[in-house]
Amino acid sequence: MNIGVIGVGGWGKNHVRALSELEALSCICDLDYAKAKELAKKYRVNAYSSLDEMLNNEKLDGLIISTPTSTHYTIAKVAIEKGIAVLAEKPFTKRIDEAKELLKLAKRKHVILTAGYIERFNPVVKHTKELIDSKSFGDVLMLEFHRENKRPMRITDVGIILDTSVHDIDTALYLLNEMPNVVFARSGKKSGEHEEYVTIILGFENKNAFIVSNWITPKKMRNFDVICTEGVISGNFVTQELKIELDKNTIMPRIDNEEPLILELKNFINAIKGREELLVKPEDALNTLKVADAVLLSTKTGSQIYLGAYT
Numbered sequence: 001m002n003i004g005v006i007g008v009g010g011w012g013k014n015h016v017r018a019l020s021e022l023e024a025l026s027c028i029c030d031l032d033y034a035k036a037k038e039l040a041k042k043y044r045v046n047a048y049s050s051l052d053e054m055l056n057n058e059k060l061d062g063l064i065i066s067t068p069t070s071t072h073y074t075i076a077k078v079a080i081e082k083g084i085a086v087l088a089e090k091p092f093t094k095r096i097d098e099a100k101e102l103l104k105l106a107k108r109k110h111v112i113l114t115a116g117y118i119e120r121f122n123p124v125v126k127h128t129k130e131l132i133d134s135k136s137f138g139d140v141l142m143l144e145f146h147r148e149n150k151r152p153m154r155i156t157d158v159g160i161i162l163d164t165s166v167h168d169i170d171t172a173l174y175l176l177n178e179m180p181n182v183v184f185a186r187s188g189k190k191s192g193e194h195e196e197y198v199t200i201i202l203g204f205e206n207k208n209a210f211i212v213s214n215w216i217t218p219k220k221m222r223n224f225d226v227i228c229t230e231g232v233i234s235g236n237f238v239t240q241e242l243k244i245e246l247d248k249n250t251i252m253p254r255i256d257n258e259e260p261l262i263l264e265l266k267n268f269i270n271a272i273k274g275r276e277e278l279l280v281k282p283e284d285a286l287n288t289l290k291v292a293d294a295v296l297l298s299t300k301t302g303s304q305i306y307l308g309a310y311t
Contacts, residue, residue: 001269002026003062004054006075008039011089011116012066016043018261019064024269029054051075060084061272062112068157073098076113080105085112085272087265091166092285094158096293099286106282112271114278115285117170121263123255124235124242128226129175131233137244138229143172143209147237148221159194161187161295165213168224169295170280170288172202172209175226179287180204182306187299190216200295203304 005015006029019025020043030036033049040047048054055078062085065075072088073095079086080102092115093099106113119125132140145168173179180202187195197214222237232245240258244251270276294305 001062001272002058002060003064003265003269004029004058004060005064005066006030006051006054007065007067007089008036010066012064013039014261015064015066015265018259018265020045021262022265022269024265026060027054027058051078055079055082055084062087062268065089066116069094069162070157073102076102077105080109080111080113083109083111085268087114087116087268088285089116090118090170090285090288091115091158091162091292092282092289094162096286096289099282099289103282103286112268112278113282114268114271114280115282115288116264117167117174117280117285117288118260118264119167119171119237120174120279121260121267122237122240123258123260124237124240125171125175127242127253127255128224128233128235131244132175132226132228133177137231137233137246140176140207140226140228142207142225142227143175144225144227145171145209145211145213146221146223148212148214148217148219150215150218159187159189160196160213160215161185161198161200161292161299164215165198165200165211165295166288166292168209168211168213169200169202169291170284171224172211173284173287173291176204176207176209178204180209180291180307182304183291183294183298184304185295185298186302195299198295198299202291 001024003024004027008030027046028040029048036047063079065088073093076086182203185200187198189196200211202209226233234243298305
């Protein structure tokens with residue numbers, strides 16, 4: 001299995017390391033050739049400074065796109081046209097029409113296409129979904145997410161909604177297995193071009209999800225709560241710890257820690273081999289992008305946005 005990585009300035013370095021551990025790393029590409037060459041030397045693979053050069057010299061089964069969001073569509077389109085499976089980092093593409101076109105192209109070319117919504121592979125999320133699906137603690141009433149930390153300096157082309165909040169939007173859709181009917185959000189910023197903090201309400205059928213994200217406060221927070229009719233499930237994305245508060249006692253399920261990125265890449269590789277179905281289907285990535293786009297529109301208009309307009 002030969003997988004290439006394009007974009008190693010930020011999260012892409014983690015893809016490189018994980019793919020090397022899985023013995024699937026083939027090559028690295030970055031506009032900063034010195035950076036690509038340094039990493040390539042460490043992992044004993046080839047380095048390139050352009051997509052065309054890499055694709056002309058390598059026989060790839062798959063490509064990880066970890067470049068700025070605005071470039072995802074163009075890179076993915078070139079790869080899919082050549083029959084190469086693609087994993088584009090969240091938020092998949094910057095625009096809904098770009099995502100729709102990639103879905104059509106991948107279907108026509110019979111090529112694997114997915115997005116980097118890594119929290120679906122987090123063991124604490126997997127366990128929580130099993131509890132929700134089995135109604136172990138009754139019906140879900142509300143979801144609450146807090147994802148807060150100082151702004152990553154490498155992120156310049158999008159704000160916190162498309163970079164950070166999308167993780168929790170996607171997790172909410174995954175846990176509830178449905179799309180919200182309505183979205184309302186308020187955002188703000190202390191400096192810069194894009195929003196740096198946001199509060200989001202997603203209105204589902206008989207339940208709501210509240211998402212709070214910010215790039216201002218210094219303390220890192222990656223938590224969620226699932227409020228059910230018979231208990232409250234609380235999880236930590238980082239420590240992968242789960243706590244369930246009941247009427248008279250507290251349950252602390254034992255969860256084996258695993259690296260979500262490794263699980264994500266294994267799923268991608270096995271999907272290419274035809275051994276597994278994608279956990280993040282391209283339609284899932286499109287739905288998350290639709291909700292995120294509605295969130296952005298709500299922050300600009302100050303109005304609630306009904307998702308029917310995005311079907």
